[in-house]
Amino acid sequence: MSTLANLWSLMRREVWESPFAFKWTPLGIGGLIILFTIVVLVLGSRFDAQMAFTVDAMRMFADMPPEQKRLLVSGALFASSNLVLQVMLLIILFYLAGSLYDDRKDRSILFWKSLPISDRVTVLSKLLTACIMVPALFLGAIILTHIVLLLIASSYALMAEINPLTHLWWPASLPRLWSVMALGLLVQALWLLPIYGWLLFCSSWAPRLPILIAIAIPAGLSIAQHSYSLISGFRLPELNLGLIMLKRLGSGVLPGNTTINLGNGLEELQFSEDLYLSFSGVLSHLLRPEMWIGLLIAAVLIFGAIFFRRRATDQ
Amino acid sequence: MNAIIKARGLRRSFGQVHALDGIDLDIPSGRIVGLIGPNGAGKTTALKAILGLSSYQGELSVLGLDPARQRDQLMQDVCFIADVAVLPRWARVHQIIDLTERLHPNFSRKQCLHYLEATRIRPQARIRTLSKGMVVQLHLALVMAIDARLLVLDEPTLGLDILFRKRFYSNLLNEYFDEERTIVITTHQVEEVEHILTDLVFIKDGQLVLNQSMEAIHERYTEVMVRPDQVEQARALAPLHERVLFGRHILLFDEPDREKLASLGEIHRPSVADLFVGLMGDNA
Numbered sequence: 175m176s177t178l179a180n181l182w183s184l185m186r187r188e189v190w191e192s193p194f195a196f197k198w199t200p201l202g203i204g205g206l207i208i209l210f211t212i213v214v215l216v217l218g219s220r221f222d223a224q225m226a227f228t229v230d231a232m233r234m235f236a237d238m239p240p241e242q243k244r245l246l247v248s249g250a251l252f253a254s255s256n257l258v259l260q261v262m263l264l265i266i267l268f269y270l271a272g273s274l275y276d277d278r279k280d281r282s283i284l285f286w287k288s289l290p291i292s293d294r295v296t297v298l299s300k301l302l303t304a305c306i307m308v309p310a311l312f313l314g315a316i317i318l319t320h321i322v323l324l325l326i327a328s329s330y331a332l333m334a335e336i337n338p339l340t341h342l343w344w345p346a347s348l349p350r351l352w353s354v355m356a357l358g359l360l361v362q363a364l365w366l367l368p369i370y371g372w373l374l375f376c377s378s379w380a381p382r383l384p385i386l387i388a389i390a391i392p393a394g395l396s397i398a399q400h401s402y403s404l405i406s407g408f409r410l411p412e413l414n415l416g417l418i419m420l421k422r423l424g425s426g427v428l429p430g431n432t433t434i435n436l437g438n439g440l441e442e443l444q445f446s447e448d449l450y451l452s453f454s455g456v457l458s459h460l461l462r463p464e465m466w467i468g469l470l471i472a473a474v475l476i477f478g479a480i481f482f483r484r485r486a487t488d489q
Numbered sequence: 490m491n492a493i494i495k496a497r498g499l500r501r502s503f504g505q506v507h508a509l510d511g512i513d514l515d516i517p518s519g520r521i522v523g524l525i526g527p528n529g530a531g532k533t534t535a536l537k538a539i540l541g542l543s544s545y546q547g548e549l550s551v552l553g554l555d556p557a558r559q560r561d562q563l564m565q566d567v568c569f570i571a572d573v574a575v576l577p578r579w580a581r582v583h584q585i586i587d588l589t590e591r592l593h594p595n596f597s598r599k600q601c602l603h604y605l606e607a608t609r610i611r612p613q614a615r616i617r618t619l620s621k622g623m624v625v626q627l628h629l630a631l632v633m634a635i636d637a638r639l640l641v642l643d644e645p646t647l648g649l650d651i652l653f654r655k656r657f658y659s660n661l662l663n664e665y666f667d668e669e670r671t672i673v674i675t676t677h678q679v680e681e682v683e684h685i686l687t688d689l690v691f692i693k694d695g696q697l698v699l700n701q702s703m704e705a706i707h708e709r710y711t712e713v714m715v716r717p718d719q720v721e722q723a724r725a726l727a728p729l730h731e732r733v734l735f736g737r738h739i740l741l742f743d744e745p746d747r748e749k750l751a752s753l754g755e756i757h758r759p760s761v762a763d764l765f766v767g768l769m770g771d772n773a
Contacts, residue, residue: 179591180591180592183588183591183592184592187584187588190579190580190581190584191577191579191580277577280577280578281571281573281575282575282576282577282578283575284542284569284571284575285575285576285577285628286577287540287541287542287560287564288540288564288568288569289564289589289592289593290561290562290563290564290565290592290593290594291561291564291592292560292561293560293561295561485543485544487537487542487543488571488575
């Protein structure tokens with residue numbers, strides 16, 4: 175029980191340390207998305223001074239079948255969060271690379287180690303900040319953005335004499351959208367756990383520039399492997415560490431990272447909300463063997479990070 | 490006697506250099522121990538081993554725990570201030586008090602705020618903006634508000650003015666120290682801690698040169714100020730060290746015949762600084 179309370183305090187500590195990255199960045203990007211929307215609407219009103227086309231378009235939208243409306247509204251909202259989540263991933267990667275290094279550099283590790291907190295709990299708190307705390311804060315900003323975007327759309331709907339509740343808010347299926355995103359963020363964190371673990375591991379022993387070391391080692395290995403394949407008659411090895419890591423970073427379950435199975439060819443791809451808005455789609459990632467291999471590697475790397483953290487002092 | 494710190498054959502090497510070269514040490518509770526030595530003698534290395542911040546060879550137990558493996562448990566009853574301000578620079582004063590309160594079961598926020606009242610430190614201030622003296626004041630307020638059994642201070646007053654240093658040690662002695670507690674201090678400003686120490690440990694090249702209570706040291710060492718014509722007589726008694734002050738020769742003796750010395754000149758109790766020079770050598 176007290177371990178949980180300690181973890182919570184330590185995670186709040188991380189937010190106190192990086193309020194710009196964890197709180198103001200997602201709010202700022204949300205604000206940018208809203209600003210961009212407003213600019214487009216203002217520009218549109220210059221061309222459509224009587225608002226005739228806009229009102230027409232709204233009414234046409236209102237006449238669409240319900241599934242179509244759901245797809246449009248929730249799909250637009252889902253896609254609008256893309257930028258926020260891409261930036262979040264970058265922030266998490268940089269955060270983890272510095273998380274066990276910065277306090278060694280500025281010597282405040284001597285203060286943190288004077289508290290009755292084990293190194294295991296310390297490392298775990300950094301990992302949970304990356305996997306839960308930061309995604310929760312970014313999701314909060316996304317939810318705010320969604321609400322503001324819907325409010326803007328509602329004012330247009332009122333102008334076109336359309337009921338915004340039945341035609342916008344209800345089709346947006348907000349509770350479902352947000353809970354699928356929350357679940358997606360958690361599954362995404364599990365999927366990326368080996369990468370997170372690798373960064374923590376480098377952060378806990380690197381004498382300097384942990385992020386560069388974390389990139390240089392896999393990059394160097396895959397280049398070495400690639401060069402070897404040049405010598406050995408262009409037989410490219412199947413497994414290339416750098417490519418595997420990049421592929422893992424680039425694929426996932428969130429907008430921008432959604433893997434669409436094109437097994438039957440592009441023609442048969444049905445654009446439906448099942449592509450992004452289904453719990454089972456998100457959870458199916460848990461059944462992939464790559465997921466479990468990744469978790470195993472992550473566990474080893476995290477143990478390594480704790481091992482080096484135990485020995486770490488200010489030098 | 491319940492030993493707070495017990496070390497047997499404590500060693501730590503960095504390559505060819507033996508920072509600690511087999512130290513045996515017993516520190517009972519209710520003492521204020523000064524760990525004194527020249528730069529690079531192994532003071533900080535010894536303290537780091539005691540605090541579970543570095544690995545070591547040999548036996549070491551602090552409050553009955555193994556510091557290298559049970560640091561988190563140990564830190565419930567041990568506090569330390571390292572030789573530089575190590576509070577996180579990004580934090581605000583109230584955040585650091587909050588965190589310590591949440592993470593340390595023996596911390597009293599009331600006590601801490603009481604100590605801070607006497608300073609100009611504001612709760613909203615960022616540690617980055619505080620002066621060096623204020624950061625030490627804050628750290629000390631945090632540490633003194635923790636009900637700990639062992640307090641380790643590694644050069645706590647480095648770079649602070651003399652008024653602050655005086656107040657620091659008087660606070661420590663009057664408001665914090667009691668028989669249940671033990672304090673270990675390292676410092677170069679030996680004159681300032683001399684009057685509060687109960688025990689003195691000299692360390693040089695990773696080895697203990699002296700390890701005794703202040704009473705025993707006062708019994709054992711004597712200084713005599715000799716007139717120039719009797720210097721040869723005094724030198725015949727095998728002094729540990731000799732220095733010249735205003736034309737008078739001052740000689741330091743280990744367990745001398747006091748009556749004989751008294752006939753040679755004025756007898757003094759040597760200060761810690763004089764002992765340090767006498768035992769460690771001028772070129773230490």
